[in-house]
Amino acid sequence: MDRLGTFALALSLALAAYGATAAIIGARRGRPMLVESARTTAYSLLVLVLAANVIMEVALLTNDFALRYVFENSSRATPVFFKVLSLWSADEGSLLLWNLVLAGYIAAVAFRFRRSRPETLPWALAVMYLVQVFYLILVLGPTQPFAAYAVAPPDGRGPLPLLQNHPLMAVHPPFLYLGFIGFTVPFAFAIAALLTGRLSDAWIRTVRRWVLASWIFLTIGLMLGALWSYGVLGWGGYWAWDPVENVALLPWLVATAFLHSVLLQERRGMLKVWNLSLAVGGFALTTFGTFLTRGSILSSVHSFAQSPVGPMYLGFLVVVLLGGFGLIAARAWRLRSEARFDAVLSREAAFLGNNLCLVLITLVVLVGTIFPLLDQALTNRQVTVGEPYFVETTAPVFLVLLFLMGVGPLLSWRRTTLDGLRARVATPAAAAAATLVVLAVAGMRDLPAAFAFGLAAFVLAANGQEIVRGVRAFARATGRRLVPAIAPAIARDRRRYGGYVVHIGVALAAIAITASSIFALRTDVTLTRGQTARFAGYTLRYTGERAVQQPQRRVLIADVVVTRGGRPAGRVTPSLNMYPSASEPIGTPSIHYGVLKDLYTSVIAFDENGNRATFRFFLNPGVMWLWVGLGVMALGGVLAAWPFGRRRGAVPAEPRVRELAEVAG
Amino acid sequence: MSDASSEATARHPTRLGGRSAAAVWIPVGIVVLIVALLAALFAFGLGRNPTVVQPVDLGKMAPGFQLARLDGTGTVSLGSMRGQVVVLNFWASWCADCIVENKALQAVFDRYRDQGVQFVGVSFEDQSGTARGFAKQMGMHWPLASDPGTTTAIDYGVTGVPETFVISPDGHIVAKTIGPVTYPELSEQIANAIPGGA
DSSP: OHHHHHHHHHHHHHHHHHHHHHHHHHHHHTOHHHHHHHHHHHHHHHHHHHHHHHHHHHHHHTTOTTBHHHHHHOOTTSOHHHHHHGGGSSHHHHHHHHHHHHHHHHHHHHHHTSSSOOTTHHHHHHHHHHHHHHHHHHHHTTSOTTOBOSSOOSSOOOSOGGGGSOGGGGTHHHHHHHHHHHTHHHHHHHHHHHHHTOOSTHHHHHHHHHHHHHHHHHHHHHHHHHHHIIIIIOSSOSOOOOHHHHHHHHHHHHHHHHHHHHHHHHHHOOOHHHHHHHHHHHHHHHHHHHHHHHTTOSOOTTOOSSOTTHHHHHHHHHHHHHHHHHHIIIIITTOOOSOOOOOSSSHHHHHHHHHHHHHHHHHHHHHHHHHHHHHHHHHOOOOOOOHHHHHHHHHHHHHHHHHHHHHGGGSOSSOOOHHHHHHHHHHHHHHHHHHHHHHHHTTOOOHHHHHHHHHHHHHHHHHHHHHHHHHHHHHHHHTOOHHHHHHHHHHHTHHHHHHHHHHHHHHHHHHHHHHHHHSOEEEEEEEETTOEEEETTEEEEEEEEEEEEETTEEEEEEEEEEEETTEEEEEEOOEEEEOTTOSSOEEEOEEEOOSSEEEEEEEEEEEGGGTEEEEEEEEEETHHHHHHHHHHHHHHHHHHHOSSHHHHTOOOOOHHHHHHHHHHO | OTTHHHHHHHHOGGGGOTTHHHHHHHHHHHHHHHHHHHHHHHHHHHHSOTTEEOOTTTTSBOOOOEEEBTTSSOEEESGGGTTSEEEEEEEOTTOHHHHHHHHHHHHHHHHHGGGTEEEEEEEOSOOHHHHHHHHHHHTOOSOEEOOGGGHHHHHTTOOSSSEEEEEOTTSBEEEEEESOOOHHHHHHHHHHHSTTOO
């Protein structure tokens, strides 16, 4: 098994190296056949890397403990489901998956451009193959997933308890990988554009949808990570500003900026250097993220155990930064903008503001994340940068972003007349004002929260209004009734409506984040059996502890009966899970999800054989809307990216409709 | 394409005239400088081991203890070792990483036993029978103690095992390692704690 796996990886490395060489020579000497062979190599590469992954899965499922990776991350008692996941529960295996996703992206690019070949394709393929060469060297050299023992141990150590505690672990990392690695594609095409000097908008059009796909995957990955943190870790929150959470957020912010700024380049020929920088920066940030996670330069709950790959990642990061930004500095910075801003009241200005805000947040979070390192390098102190820094620095910028998200769709390209704006801003402004009045009457005295809620209402109303306006204009122009016009109207301009839907999702998420971070309640109580505690209108009675023996763990469950206003409201059953390989029990919270608020319970400890238990109760308002909002964002992204609608569902655009679109847009 | 003009300039940088060399190299130089600074910072980060933590109580007095020895031959107390460097190791028979660190711990013990460095192993949340068996199997030849009620571990803020503290001759905590120790790190911590260095 181990030989077969290593052999598959070695062959993959040879193929990737060949692909890069063939693409470069083919492009330089103008040999299309060589380029074509470089393109089709992607398929064989995918098959081989897939084979290596399958071999590891087979070894995991058949308890082949002769493989060190299987011994360290699986055991006979591990349920099959978690055995499958063990592929990506530790450094070596997850690098196998990383290679697989990367090979998948290269194959997807090879397939997507099988007929229409952008001139930059050979160079882009070469860049992607070189990235793959790096990651294949990692699994063949310093981290060896297929390292084997001479004699197979009888049983394995089992996966890390925290990772086998919840099925969400199954999907969270793969989605993040899909998002991270997707940045290789825009990076490769940006580098190709820089190398060939073809710095027109072509590369932007080529990569836009790939970036959108990455953005969707990252959005879902971040959402699943937050869900996991909330539903599994038991600390009552969903985002801790942990370094590794931050480095997943950074590329997402850059991708969001890119998706907006490309529109400025496409429509007005502006921000060319900026867009190249975002493509390079996004990829560099994902590389930085993996370096941080796997090179263990910062302590984090996510860091893999000490890993020898750190210096190699550092070298790779330096190559990416020097190559990418060096090329931009050498070749592209002279690129001229073809247009200037006509007016402050224009959509261009809103987009520019959006980009400045997003990049500002990116920098602020990046600085906060690496500050402990910087401080230790300069003063030899150890500090941690916590939530207050991140919240205080980013919250105001996020609020400005929220404002732009509402106002941007109301502005026209180039110039908006005050009268035109006044007509379109009336409803959203009224919605915001009404929200503020209602909140004031309801007795809310927290100004920042009220401000955030008002802005969110503004965004919801503005984007909702623009969707309705667009559909109504389309219905009028095509002589349809309003409801039947919805689908074709949206199909005609999915990118725009997808964007509006994402904005609505962001507004919902903003409401949830504001509510849950400002108005959450929390208490710690120790209860003896039969005792009750009162918390936020709930009466909670501890009725005792139960133990359940499962194959891989022992679960101690606390039963708590909940009553509210004298009426029974079910029970909560937080638990502690004891894994044989862990020194500490791992808690599982029990959550009563609600539309307006969640009752969230963790058990911290049992005493006196379960006669006493210490609980932590949280009342988290609005968290449900975070999941809804993030889901809506992902849906909006899919709506904008969906590749088939244009051909299948499109309506031939009558001239009148096009005129209308200009008016509406 | 509306971009034709800029594309031409990008492909023919010489068109910009005599200043073009400097115009290219200045921005490239700035990029190189920034990347070099970042790389230096991250290289520093790599040289650092995040499992060696500097606890809040670093430099504070080590909490005293007097514990029954695991083999029933009396007690171990921190006070009686004042004037010597003490390596205080929390371990358990059920802890996989304690097996991992055992070799390194042995080696450091052998290296420093003649230089007046005292090792103390405190068993953590364990049954004394299994703990004794484990210690024998692993060949832990330094004083081992049990910690009824986990009070000593709590005093030291132990979050799990293994955790290893280095205490200076004047009774201050000078180093702490969470997780398995390694030979070079623990040696260095001890060397720094010995007065005058070693």
